[in-house]
Amino acid sequence: MLSGKRAERVGDQILKGIAELLMLKVRDPRTKGVTLTGIDLSNDLKYARIYFSLIGKGDDVKNASKGLESATGYIKREVGKRIKLKYIPEIHFEHDKTLEAGNRIEKIFEKIKAESSNKFSSEK
Secondary structure, eight states, X not given: OOHHHHHHHHHHHHHHHHHHHHHHTXXXXXXXXXXXXXXXXXXXXXXXEEEEEOSSOHHHHHHHHHXXXXXXXXXXXXXXXXXXXXXXXXXXXXXXXXXXXXXXXXXXXXXXXXXXXXXXXXXX
């Protein structure tokens, strides 16, 4: 069995468990509205980078990041109780900027579409 496939399966379990913890157990108001978007788990299962997104401004993202950082110890303990592993991975949260980039690109496309429709309607 390839270790990469195992890392993917374990990563999915960890991500699901953390999402559940954030919804039901973590009481830090800074983490409300956080959506987990993915996980990069090392093949040796010792390091996990968990990506999150949040609809809001820069300060909201910073506060959410601080809230997640402060809850990391609790989250790691709870993941250890739920998933039996020899080592519980070191967890690091990182803001996923792809959602913001997608929204920016979508707004640009809408602007181009509006400008081109105005241009064509004025030519008639």
